[in-house]
Structures are given as structure tokens and as C-alpha cells.
Amino acid sequence: QKEVEQNSGPLSVPEGAIASLNCTYSDRGSQSFFWYRQYSGKSPELIMSIYSNGDKEDGRFTAQLNKASQYVSLLIRDSQPSDSATYLCAVKHTNAGKSTFGDGTTLTVKP
Amino acid sequence: NAGVTQTPKFQVLKTGQSMTLQCAQDMNHNSMYWYRQDPGMGLRLIYYSASEGTTDKGEVPNGYNVSRLNKREFSLRLESAAPSQTSVYFCASSEILTGHGNTEAFFGQGTRLTVV
Numbered sequence: 524q525k526e527v528e529q530n531s532g533p534l535s536v537p538e539g540a541i542a543s544l545n546c547t548y549s550d551r552g553s554q555s556f557f558w559y560r561q562y563s564g565k566s567p568e569l570i571m572s573i574y575s576n577g578d579k580e581d582g583r584f585t586a587q588l589n590k591a592s593q594y595v596s597l598l599i600r601d602s603q604p605s606d607s608a609t610y611l612c613a614v615k616h617t618n619a620g621k622s623t624f625g626d627g628t629t630l631t632v633k634p
Numbered sequence: 635n636a637g638v639t640q641t642p643k644f645q646v647l648k649t650g651q652s653m654t655l656q657c658a659q660d661m662n663h664n665s666m667y668w669y670r671q672d673p674g675m676g677l678r679l680i681y682y683s684a685s686e687g688t689t690d691k692g693e694v695p696n697g698y699n700v701s702r703l704n705k706r707e708f709s710l711r712l713e714s715a716a717p718s719q720t721s722v723y724f725c726a727s728s729e730i731l732t733g734h735g736n737t738e739a740f741f742g743q744g745t746r747l748t749v750v
Contacts, residue, residue: 527676566724566741567677611676621667621692624676 526550527614529625538634542599546612546625549593555615556588556595557622560608567611571597602632637661640725640742647715647749655710655745657725663740665728666708667692668700670721671744677724683708715749722746 530545544558555574559567573579573586573595585598595614599606609629613622638659647653659666664685669677679692681700689700697719699711712719725742 566744568741569739613677621679621682622677623693624669624678626674626676 525625526623527612527625529610529612529628531628533629533631535631535633536602538602538604538632540602540632542602542606542630542632544597544599544610544612544628544630546595546597546614547593548595548612548614548623550614550616550623551590551593553590553593553614553616556586557613557615558584558586558597559611559613559624560606561611561627562608599630602630604632604634607631638725638727638740638742640723640745642745643743644746645748647712647747649716649749651715652711652713653715654712655723655725655747656707657709657742658707659725659727659740660706661727661729661740662705663727663729664705666702667726667728668698668708668710669724669726670694670719671724672721680710680723715747717749720747720749 527548536542558571560570561567571584571586573588576588576590579586583600587596609627611627612625615622641656667682668680671677678694680698681692683689683702686705701709723745727740
């Protein structure tokens with residue numbers, strides 16, 4: 524079992540819809556959770572982080588964490604074509620440690 | 635411009651050749667990382683340096699060596715390149731960001747390495 528698993532893609536949604544990206548992790552002691560966006564041929568960029576159970580909202584993005592279920596998700600509301608990218612989930616065992624990344628989910632938002 | 639700078643951006647090596655990938659950051663970050671990314675996959679940690687003078691192995695260290703030359707620079711060396719090392723290499727640095735904790739928030743532009 525991989526340490527961090529993301530729902531297999533690609534995921535395609537129409538413009539204006541909600542895109543839901545999911546991630547599960549195996550290390551129950553994980554403390555920090557992150558979502559990165561990576562455009563094709565570019566480097567990853569951090570878009571969200573979450574540390575406590577519940578929801579965290581930032582603009583059109585909402586990260587959700589459920590430590591009991593070892594599950595973290597990213598919701599993108601009012602999806603735009605510019606959101607088309609690969610989204611990487613990353614998990615840290617400790618706040619100061621190194622991250623483990625999932626393989627990513629590719630999202631396409633169709634106009 | 636502030637950030638993480640990697641050189642070179644592209645490189646083609648023959649099997650058995652050696653090379654060093656350079657990475658420098660000018661943000662005074664303590665922690666630096668080297669990742670590789672293969673097609674359709676996420677980032678896999680090769681080595682990291684929590685602070686100047688320290689380095690530790692990551693998930694896939696075989697075939698690589700690193701040097702934390704100073705606080706700014708963290709280089710990755712391939713001693714004898716193999717086709718399996720064909721990949722995109724990213725250097726990253728991290729700091730404690732308000733609201734984000736300590737995370738690899740700053741990535742270089744990547745080095746696309748092909749070993750033939």
C-alpha cells in the first residue's frame with residue numbers, strides 16, 4: 524500500500540462546477556497535509572495546507588481533513604479552465620519533517 | 635528575483651557519465667530538498683538537508699550523492715548515470731509560513747535529465 528494515495532484520474536468537470544479531489548494516507552501519526560497544483564511542464568506550487576480536522580477555506584478552494592478516516596480532500600468551487608492542472612497531495616509525519624507525495628490527479632475543466 | 639534557482643534546465647547524458655545539478659536559494663531557508671518526478675507520478679524524495687551541514691536520505695537515494703555547500707546551496711550529484719535516472723529533478727526549500735507550518739513551498743523550475 525502506498526503511503527499517500529489519490530483518486531485515479533483524469534478528472535473532467537464543466538466550467539462552473541465543483542471539482543472534488545481526494546487523498547488517503549496510511550500513517551495515522553501524520554500531522555500536516557498539503558495540496559499543490561502543478562501545471563504541465565512547470566514546478567509544483569503550494570495552494571492549501573491543513574492541520575486540524577474539519578474544513579479550511581481559501582477563496583474558491585476548500586481543504587477537508589478527517590484524521591480518523593485518514594482522508595484529506597480538496598474542493599474547487601466554480602471551476603475555471605485555468606484550474607486545469609495536476610493536483611498533488613502531500614503529507615508530513617511531523618510539522619518539521621519531509622513530505623510524502625501522492626501521484627497526483629489530473630483535472631481538466633472544460634469551457 | 636528571489637526564489638530557488640536550478641541549473642541546468644536540460645541535460646542529456648550518456649550512460650556512465652557523471653554530473654552535478656546545482657540549486658541555490660536566496661531566502662535564507664534552513665531546509666532544502668531534492669525530488670525526482672517520473673511521468674504520471676508524484677514527487678519522490680532523493681535527499682534532504684534540514685540545516686546547513688546535515689543531509690539525510692529520502693525514499694530513493696541510490697545512485698545519488700548530495701552536498702550542502704552552505705546555507706544557500708544544495709547540489710545533487712550523479713556519479714555514474716543510468717537510463718533509470720531519466721527524470722525531472724526538482725529542488726525545493728522550506729520555511730515556517732504563517733498558516734502553513736513548515737512546508738516545501740518553494741520549488742525550482744526543474745531540470746529535465748535524459749540518460750541515453
